[in-house]
Amino acid sequence: MKKLIFLPALLLLLGIVVYPWLTGIYQSFTNFHLAHSTYRFTGLQNYIRFFSSAQGLQMIRVTFLYTFLVIVIELPLGIGVALLLNKKIFGINILRTLLVIPLVMPPVVSGLMWKMMMRPGSGVFNYLLGLTGLPNFPWLTGKHSALFSIALIDTWIYTPFVVLITLAGLQSVPSQVLDSAAVDGASKLKVFLHVTLPLVTPHLIIATIFRSIDSMRMFDLIYSTTRGGPGVCTMNIHMGSYLFGIKQLNMSYALASLTILWVFVYALIFSFFSLLRRSQQRL
Amino acid sequence: MHSKGHTLAKVGIGVALVAFFAWVLFPLFWIFLFSIKSTADIVSYPPKFIFSPTLKSYTAILLGKTTGLFSVAPDFPHWFKNSLILSGGALGLTCLLGIFAAYALAKYKIPGRENISFTFATICFLPILAVMLPLFSIYHKLKLFDTYLGLILAYQLITLPLFVLLLRGYIMEVPQSFIEAAHLDGATEWQVISKVVLPIILPGLMAAGLLSFIYAWNNFALALVLAGGSTEPVPLGMLSYIGFTEIQRGQMSAAIILCVVPAIVFAAFSQKYIVRGFSLGLLKG
Numbered sequence: 121m122k123k124l125i126f127l128p129a130l131l132l133l134l135g136i137v138v139y140p141w142l143t144g145i146y147q148s149f150t151n152f153h154l155a156h157s158t159y160r161f162t163g164l165q166n167y168i169r170f171f172s173s174a175q176g177l178q179m180i181r182v183t184f185l186y187t188f189l190v191i192v193i194e195l196p197l198g199i200g201v202a203l204l205l206n207k208k209i210f211g212i213n214i215l216r217t218l219l220v221i222p223l224v225m226p227p228v229v230s231g232l233m234w235k236m237m238m239r240p241g242s243g244v245f246n247y248l249l250g251l252t253g254l255p256n257f258p259w260l261t262g263k264h265s266a267l268f269s270i271a272l273i274d275t276w277i278y279t280p281f282v283v284l285i286t287l288a289g290l291q292s293v294p295s296q297v298l299d300s301a302a303v304d305g306a307s308k309l310k311v312f313l314h315v316t317l318p319l320v321t322p323h324l325i326i327a328t329i330f331r332s333i334d335s336m337r338m339f340d341l342i343y344s345t346t347r348g349g350p351g352v353c354t355m356n357i358h359m360g361s362y363l364f365g366i367k368q369l370n371m372s373y374a375l376a377s378l379t380i381l382w383v384f385v386y387a388l389i390f391s392f393f394s395l396l397r398r399s400q401q402r403l
Numbered sequence: 404m405h406s407k408g409h410t411l412a413k414v415g416i417g418v419a420l421v422a423f424f425a426w427v428l429f430p431l432f433w434i435f436l437f438s439i440k441s442t443a444d445i446v447s448y449p450p451k452f453i454f455s456p457t458l459k460s461y462t463a464i465l466l467g468k469t470t471g472l473f474s475v476a477p478d479f480p481h482w483f484k485n486s487l488i489l490s491g492g493a494l495g496l497t498c499l500l501g502i503f504a505a506y507a508l509a510k511y512k513i514p515g516r517e518n519i520s521f522t523f524a525t526i527c528f529l530p531i532l533a534v535m536l537p538l539f540s541i542y543h544k545l546k547l548f549d550t551y552l553g554l555i556l557a558y559q560l561i562t563l564p565l566f567v568l569l570l571r572g573y574i575m576e577v578p579q580s581f582i583e584a585a586h587l588d589g590a591t592e593w594q595v596i597s598k599v600v601l602p603i604i605l606p607g608l609m610a611a612g613l614l615s616f617i618y619a620w621n622n623f624a625l626a627l628v629l630a631g632g633s634t635e636p637v638p639l640g641m642l643s644y645i646g647f648t649e650i651q652r653g654q655m656s657a658a659i660i661l662c663v664v665p666a667i668v669f670a671a672f673s674q675k676y677i678v679r680g681f682s683l684g685l686l687k688g
Contacts, residue, residue, distance in 0.1 A: 133526060237430060362628075366536070366628065
């Protein structure tokens with residue numbers, strides 16, 4: 121009987137997470153609308169609408185483009201900074217604490233902060249661009265620049281995450297291994313490629329997993345900066361589902377969008393975790 | 404000893420690091436300047452670096468103010484109180500249930516133990532609105548919308564799986580022999596947990612609790628869907644400084660700085676555990 125002490129937590133999560141979530145999946149196959157009192161089963165109608173509309177395809181494009189931007193900026197930058205910090209540096213603990221600050225601030229607050237600095241007419245970024253003689257940049261208000269600008273804010277918040285994870289990996293590499301490789305006459309580059317890199321690969325994969333999942337379902341930053349605009353330029357699936365469900369009251373369509381997002385996220389998780397398992401077996 | 408190339412490399416590394424940290428700190432510095440500028444200094448362009456500082460934005464959001472027809476209610480303390488009640492309440496409930504769940508999933512032979520743990524992990528990866536939108540309808544039916552109880556229950560989606568996964572990792576590191584020795588001395592199950600296991604993993608308990616609290620404190624999407632005027636926490640309330648045409652930049656900046664202060668405290672205390680926490684215990688860091 122004593123084994124059952126894990127049940128209250130499990131039951132609570134079943135009630136507050138799993139039940140609503142499964143209800144949502146069921147309702148995504150209906151025409152459930154908050155303005156109507158009844159609803160009925162309509163099969164794949166919401167899903168067909170999603171995949172056959174320009175809006176649905178745009179949301180898929182934004183979701184993946186944003187994830188791609190985040191990964192190609194944050195990973196190289198984060199790994200680079202981690203390599204620089206992986207030395208005996210005076211005040212490393214203070215530097216690490218500074219790095220943690222963006223990570224433990226509400227993302228919404230970071231979004232609002234950057235939105236003010238990215239003001240098109242008189243923001244400080246355009247002022248700095250002006251000082252170097254460059255023309256004003258539209259940042260969050262431009263069709264082509266908005267998504268990139270949000271990815272830049274994401275970079276400010278989460279590059280420290282990649283730095284800290286990579287740094288933890290680098291510091292777990294035993295120094296004897298590095299020393300003996302150096303004694304054997306291996307060049308610095310060779311030691312890095314053949315000794316250090318394979319040992320930190322699991323850390324890098326985990327950093328990639330968490331960054332891709334969080335950017336695929338990014339909501340807070342988009343809501344606090346553009347709410348999907350201008351037009352639908354920064355509307356990813358997560359942001360779109362809020363507008364469909366809460367603003368347009370079309371709950372079933374919102375839930376179908378979320379179910380599609382969920383499938384994307386889980387496909388990613390499973391492929392990454394099998395990659396992780398393989399990289400750990402190789403060690 | 405030092406060759407010219409070596410010194411150059413060191414200078415390069417130094418410059419790169421300074422540039423990176425300047426990029427991390429500049430926004431905080433800039434918003435701090437905004438928060439102590441008068442309205443006239445905020446709108447002046449090019450930006451002023453020399454100005455007479457004022458605390459007007461802070462007193463406006465903390466104590467309220469009236470100018471002409473417009474009055475600003477002292478909302479920030481109300482949101483802050485809500486954030487404290489919601490995050491504190493969520494953490495309390497999470498500890499109450501989570502300690503036992505983590506112990507059972509770490510130490511008992513339960514069929515499907517790894518699957519149950521994996522379920523906890525996958526909950527952390529759900530797109531949050533996939534749970535919140537259905538809860539929105541359910542909460543309206545159950546009259547839980549915009550109530551502390553309803554929100555604290557919903558916050559468990561964020562805090563409970565994270566707390567259980569982290570604490571489970573720490574408990575698994577407690578040697579089995581300690582627990583067996585306590586059992587031989589006739590200790591009850593509750594005594595084993597409270598007198599043997601918890602004291603050993605106290606740092607782990609603090610880490611799991613702190614990280615759960617931070618996640619709850621920073622959460623936005625959940626409150627956006629389920630909270631109304633009487634329970635809205637800081638991240639949601641802050642949006643009201645965005646007017647129809649303009650952001651109230653002074654007040655927004657003061658509120659942001661008041662959010663940075665707890666973040667600095669969080670950062671100082673969580674720095675050691677952050678790698679383990681943010682990787683859901685996958686990395687020991």
